[in-house]
Amino acid sequence: MQTNDKVLKAFHSVKDVGSERSIVELGWLEVVSVKPPKIVVRLNLPNFAIAQRGQMAVDIRESIKSLEDIEEVQIEIGDSSPSKESPIGQAGHGSQSQGLTAIPKVKNVIAISSGKGGVGKSTVAVNLACALSQKGFKVGLLDADIYGPNTPYMLGVSEITPEVSGSGAEQKIIPIETCGIGMVSMGLLIDQNQPVIWRGPMLNGIIRQFLYQASWGERDFLIVDLPPGTGDAQLSLAQAVPMAGVIIVTTPQNVSLQDSRRGLAMFKQMNIPVLGVIENMTYFIPPDQPQKSYKIFGSGGGSQLAKENNVPLLSQIPIETDTFSGTGKDLPVVHTSRDSITAKVFLELAGTLCNALSVKQ
Numbered sequence: 001m002q003t004n005d006k007v008l009k010a011f012h013s014v015k016d017v018g019s020e021r022s023i024v025e026l027g028w029l030e031v032v033s034v035k036p037p038k039i040v041v042r043l044n045l046p047n048f049a050i051a052q053r054g055q056m057a058v059d060i061r062e063s064i065k066s067l068e069d070i071e072e073v074q075i076e077i078g079d080s081s082p083s084k085e086s087p088i089g090q091a092g093h094g095s096q097s098q099g100l101t102a103i104p105k106v107k108n109v110i111a112i113s114s115g116k117g118g119v120g121k122s123t124v125a126v127n128l129a130c131a132l133s134q135k136g137f138k139v140g141l142l143d144a145d146i147y148g149p150n151t152p153y154m155l156g157v158s159e160i161t162p163e164v165s166g167s168g169a170e171q172k173i174i175p176i177e178t179c180g181i182g183m184v185s186m187g188l189l190i191d192q193n194q195p196v197i198w199r200g201p202m203l204n205g206i207i208r209q210f211l212y213q214a215s216w217g218e219r220d221f222l223i224v225d226l227p228p229g230t231g232d233a234q235l236s237l238a239q240a241v242p243m244a245g246v247i248i249v250t251t252p253q254n255v256s257l258q259d260s261r262r263g264l265a266m267f268k269q270m271n272i273p274v275l276g277v278i279e280n281m282t283y284f285i286p287p288d289q290p291q292k293s294y295k296i297f298g299s300g301g302g303s304q305l306a307k308e309n310n311v312p313l314l315s316q317i318p319i320e321t322d323t324f325s326g327t328g329k330d331l332p333v334v335h336t337s338r339d340s341i342t343a344k345v346f347l348e349l350a351g352t353l354c355n356a357l358s359v360k361q
């Protein structure tokens with residue numbers, strides 16, 4: 001029989017990246033119960049270390065292999081009681097700390113969100129995923145935007161239906177591997193002719209299925225492209241999985257700011273780290289005069305939103321014709337035109353993100 005002390009010893013190798021000290025020594029890990037073959041532990045992380053929880057969950061799972069009789073570990077986050085879900089619509093008061101389940105072998109879950117549609121959220125999600133993959137990371141992309149699932153088009157795989165492995169309760173969706181990333185889109189599995197009103201309620205249940213019943217395998221990053229706004233998808237995701245954080249995409253004009261503010265406030269309320277703001281369509285680069293740039297949508301929106309919320313402005317992305325995707329045949333600019341200004345901006349963004357999350361490059 002394992003004692004709490006013996007169990008704690010097994011986790012001495014799980015460390016805070018910043019101080020390189022064990023989370024046991026730092027007092028961030030508590031053993032809640034030991035009932036072989038299962039143990040329950042609780043991670044009480046200070047704010048500055050929250051972004052590491054995905055990696056810590058993976059390391060904790062790895063560490064239990066050294067414990068006799070223990071095959072399963074349930075990881076609670078924060079000082080909450082086990083697995084109580086807040087009903088949709090009432091969450092938002094620290095709900096990211098309740099009953100979360102990490103995806104095995106998936107380290108950093110990053111959501112890409114925006115206040116309103118059409119600002120380039122999917123463009124950012126797809127190109128950021130490709131940029132991280134070009135840096136040598138294993139990257140997954142979950143397109144959770146059931147209202148406008150664009151990523152299959154942006155990756156040129158809209159005609160492909162993902163394969164399923166196993167049978168019965170063991171069935172798993174196999175991500176489509178393309179452009180260096182593994183992608184699963186709800187759009188490929190939900191009938192797009194079905195009225196939107198039916199698709200909304202379905203979302204709550206299936207977002208978990210896409211998180212846990214896709215065979216993601218080992219991924220350093222899982223980028224989640226959320227629908228615009230502050231709806232069920234955001235809440236479902238926040239209540240399911242520990243997230244490294246969320247990135248808010250906005251455009252330079254002030255009109256998109258009000259919606260972005262609302263979105264950002266919601267994530268903050270749910271204790272999800274806001275990693276920063278990305279301003280898309282900051283300036284237009286004419287294809288025939290690449291040395292020129294025009295601020296056709298005004299300026300200042302991204303930096304204002306970042307400043308108001310005390311988060312960094314992570315990146316300013318230009319408008320380039322190579323980035324535009326509209327035909328289902330245009331692959332992500334980071335994949336097709338590595339020398340373009342936009343590809344370089346995305347690669348820089350990937351580096352900034354790794355630094356912010358203390359991920360070694």
Ligand SMILES: Nc1ncnc2c1ncn2[C@@H]1O[C@H](COP(=O)(O)OP(=O)(O)OP(=O)(O)O)[C@@H](O)[C@H]1O
Pocket residue numbers: 114116117118119120121122123124145148149150227228280281317318319320321323324325326
């Ligand atoms: N920086 C850019 N340069 C050129 N075209 C862009 C850029 N950003 C986005 N676009 C184009 O604008 C359109 C909308 O972009 P995208 O689908 O990424 O927005 P979205 O915020 O995800 O929209 P939705 O909320 O409808 O899913 C697409 O055709 C995309 O190719």
